[in-house]
Amino acid sequence: MDMPLPTRSRLDPAEMVQEGRVHRAAYVDPAIFELEMDRIFGRAWLYLCHESQVATPGRFFSTQMGREPVIVARARDGVIRAMFNRCTHRGAKLTMDETGQAKRFVCCYHGWAFDLDGKLAEVPLPEGYGAGTYPPEDGSLDLVRVPRVENYRGFIFASLAAEGPTLAEFLGPVASSFDDMVDRAPGGLLEVAGGVSRHAYDGNWKLVIENHNDTLHPRFVHASSVAAARDQKDTVHSDGAGEVQIKQMRQNGAPAAVWESLGIWASASGHSFMGDYHTDAHMAARPAEDPVQMAYRKALEETHGVERTEEILSIQRFNTVIYPNLSFMSRFRQLRVVQPISVNRTVVTTYTFRMPLAPPEMFRDGIAFANVVNGVGSLVLTDDLETYARVQDGLASQGGDWVDVKRGMGGDANEANGTLRGQTGTSEIHLRAQFAAWRRWMTA
Amino acid sequence: MSAVLEAPPPALDPALAALVIQESALLDAWKLEEWLAMYAPVCAYWVPTEWDQASPHDTVSHIYDDRRLLETRVRRFRHAMFHAQKPPSRTVRLVTNLRAGPVSNSTLCSYEVAEFRNNRHRRYVGRCRHEFEADGNGGWLISRKRFDMIDCDAVLDGISIIL
Numbered sequence: 001m002d003m004p005l006p007t008r009s010r011l012d013p014a015e016m017v018q019e020g021r022v023h024r025a026a027y028v029d030p031a032i033f034e035l036e037m038d039r040i041f042g043r044a045w046l047y048l049c050h051e052s053q054v055a056t057p058g059r060f061f062s063t064q065m066g067r068e069p070v071i072v073a074r075a076r077d078g079v080i081r082a083m084f085n086r087c088t089h090r091g092a093k094l095t096m097d098e099t100g101q102a103k104r105f106v107c108c109y110h111g112w113a114f115d116l117d118g119k120l121a122e123v124p125l126p127e128g129y130g131a132g133t134y135p136p137e138d139g140s141l142d143l144v145r146v147p148r149v150e151n152y153r154g155f156i157f158a159s160l161a162a163e164g165p166t167l168a169e170f171l172g173p174v175a176s177s178f179d180d181m182v183d184r185a186p187g188g189l190l191e192v193a194g195g196v197s198r199h200a201y202d203g204n205w206k207l208v209i210e211n212h213n214d215t216l217h218p219r220f221v222h223a224s225s226v227a228a229a230r231d232q233k234d235t236v237h238s239d240g241a242g243e244v245q246i247k248q249m250r251q252n253g254a255p256a257a258v259w260e261s262l263g264i265w266a267s268a269s270g271h272s273f274m275g276d277y278h279t280d281a282h283m284a285a286r287p288a289e290d291p292v293q294m295a296y297r298k299a300l301e302e303t304h305g306v307e308r309t310e311e312i313l314s315i316q317r318f319n320t321v322i323y324p325n326l327s328f329m330s331r332f333r334q335l336r337v338v339q340p341i342s343v344n345r346t347v348v349t350t351y352t353f354r355m356p357l358a359p360p361e362m363f364r365d366g367i368a369f370a371n372v373v374n375g376v377g378s379l380v381l382t383d384d385l386e387t388y389a390r391v392q393d394g395l396a397s398q399g400g401d402w403v404d405v406k407r408g409m410g411g412d413a414n415e416a417n418g419t420l421r422g423q424t425g426t427s428e429i430h431l432r433a434q435f436a437a438w439r440r441w442m443t444a
Numbered sequence: 445m446s447a448v449l450e451a452p453p454p455a456l457d458p459a460l461a462a463l464v465i466q467e468s469a470l471l472d473a474w475k476l477e478e479w480l481a482m483y484a485p486v487c488a489y490w491v492p493t494e495w496d497q498a499s500p501h502d503t504v505s506h507i508y509d510d511r512r513l514l515e516t517r518v519r520r521f522r523h524a525m526f527h528a529q530k531p532p533s534r535t536v537r538l539v540t541n542l543r544a545g546p547v548s549n550s551t552l553c554s555y556e557v558a559e560f561r562n563n564r565h566r567r568y569v570g571r572c573r574h575e576f577e578a579d580g581n582g583g584w585l586i587s588r589k590r591f592d593m594i595d596c597d598a599v600l601d602g603i604s605i606i607l
Contacts, residue, residue: 195493195503198599224523228516237486241500242513249516347599352504363502370504377491377507377603379520385602386528 013442017435020406024395026438027204027403033343040324040441041066043161045170047326047337048072050353051154052191054080058101058116064339065160069093070146071105072156075116082146082158083118089141098196105143118143153182154190173418174271177320181330183312186299186357190333193354194367197374199381200347203388205325205340206434208348211384212319212327212336213274213430215259216407218252221387225379226253244368249380262425265415270323270437272430275316292361299357321430323437333366334373344392350374405431454544460551461542463584464574468537468555471606476518479606484577484585487511491591491607506596506603517606528604533561535605539572549584550575555591557607568607570594 013035016023025032049061049072060073062085069085071094085093087107094105094114104121105114113122119142120135135141148159150167155178157167168175182188201208211217218226229249238246266272286293300309321327325338333353341347352370354363372378395403409432411423422429463482470479483489490500491507500508509517520526535557542553555572558565570593576584591607 193502195497196597197493197504197506198597200599200601202601220525221527223525224520224527225516227523228520231519232512232516234512236512236515238510238512239488239501240510241508242510242516245513246516350504367501367504368508371508375504375506376600377607379513379517382528382602382604383526386530386604390527 013439017439020409020432021402021404022431022435024401024403026435027206027392027395028343030343033204033340035442036324036438037066037340040438041160041340043159043164044324044441045150045157045159045167046324047322047335048082048149048156048158050190050192050335050351051080051151051156053099054156055191058103059099060095060097060102060105060116061099062095062097063337065146065158066340068160070158071095071143072149072158073102073105073116077117079117080149080151080156081117082149083143084146086144087112087114088120088143094143114143118145153178170269171322172267172269172271174265174267174269174273174320174322176417177273177317177328177330180312180315180317181328181333181353183304184300184331185353185355186296186303188303189356190353191356192351193363194352194370197350197370197376198347199350199374199376199385200341200345201385201388202344203346203392204343205338205346206438207388207391208336208338208346208384209321209323209325209327210431210434211388212321213264213272214428215262215264215274216426217387218254218259219256221383222249222252222380224383225249228379229253240364241368241371244365245372245379248369248372252380259426260424264422264425264427264429265419266412266422266429266433267419268433268436270434271321272323272433273320274318274425286362286365292359295359296362299359303357321434323434329373332369332373334370336374346388348374405435456542456544456551457549460549460574460576460584463576463586464539464542464551464553467574467586467589468539472535472537474521474532476521476606480514480518482586483511483514484579484587485511487514487586488588488590489514489606490589491593491596491603493596495592495596497592497596506593506600507607526604528602529561531562533559533605535559545573545575547575549577557605559605561604566601568593568603570596 011025016026046065048063053061054072054074057074057076060071062071070082071085072082074080087094089112090109092107092109094107111124115121123134126134146158146160147162150157152167226249229246232246263275317330319327319329328335336348336350339347352366372380405428408423408427408429412420412429415421467482489509492505494503497503538556540554545552551574553572555570557568570591573590574586575588577587579585
């Protein structure tokens, strides 16, 4: 018989993930959250930004890697580096801007100035620090660099650990979702555009990461928007924005058989993706005979040729999750970064990508799509956020210590590309993969 | 005295002013179908993510509804499984500093929506612009409502009410 485990004891993470179940402390124990920040966010490859956000020397972008504030900047030598957003003098954050153009980063407190590569370039009134000693030539007061930065097809990741698997090893077969996103862009060109959506919820960071490839929830969580969209007369005026959103809501109401038949794949690193969900015929994408879609295909054929274009467009991926905290839609050019704030508070920052060589209407569709999947006032997202908060509330209770993740267990099948495929489209294989990865990070 | 006198600001049309107040009152009373009936067949309800956002089509919005989506939004409130409205919100709106807007048949106001739901009190504060068009019977319909919240670019929690 199981002994109940008290929530706030220092549980051994190795004991918290068992076959088909996870202890609730993984979601509610502040000590576990701190350990996650050290062992997962302190070591895994974390997404920083897309190279289009730091396209030219002087462009910078600031973000968080777990608890750590970092600046990503392209220096005059063209190299993109990540540095802690902390003055090496007395510790002030150097920039409060999320994005911008800089010649140097100058501290507000005593004016220390750092070059774009992090080198301490100038210390005002240096005599007072000891004649001829500041800035020191040995680089000891340069900004501290994030030890490893790598770029996969324009997507920039970093790791706070000096050693570990390479980004390619970390991404494994799921890197193919980035390939899908880039290959779908004529000329291979993508750029972040159209502003930023941000939302927060009162719940653990894992809840949103778990939900993006949860194909069972839409019929319950999204029942109200599915029904409201189904009953909507399409003769009523839309300037295109509502049409895209309503299509997506209706798609959430696909019959159970559709959800069961689609594909869900997971990898040993805890990553996962969902496929076969949307076909061009009935989705927020435009049908094949639409003039915009035809112009897009033509542009793609100029890049890849007819045969390869056909192959690229036949891939039907929806959400891809890169564990621990990135989720993106290669086909709809949406990317979401999950930032843990505390054990029960999470912020999700979302970006839309433009394909500069594709018809402009596709970007407009992408903005409308972003509003329905990421907008805080979305008819869809609001019910997800409410659900995360209710899960967090429920897991704080002592009315049961375990979370059940057994759906489809035993039916996971090895695929040739090195992933596991769920027995059906509603398998919880992605959760089991995430917690296997969680357990490895937390115990090794 | 200055040689050049500025033109007096356009006078606020009392009929339009009354509609802005009525719109707000209908939302607080949860008379959503009556509220929707105040809107034109081609209309927009817009809550931008950027202060001075130029377009709802090339930048994301918290909310951008055309008429078709607005009807869907209202219908959803009558569904039993609108989880984010369980328990439902209670709201009170403040409309103040109401004046004529920069284009004809428009108004500007300072606008605040106070919401209480699930033991939490939230406030949405900003400037609100209404544009109207004649309904053909001597009255007016709202063709566009734009609410620029002062914290439009902040991290926000889900917004399940109509603002």
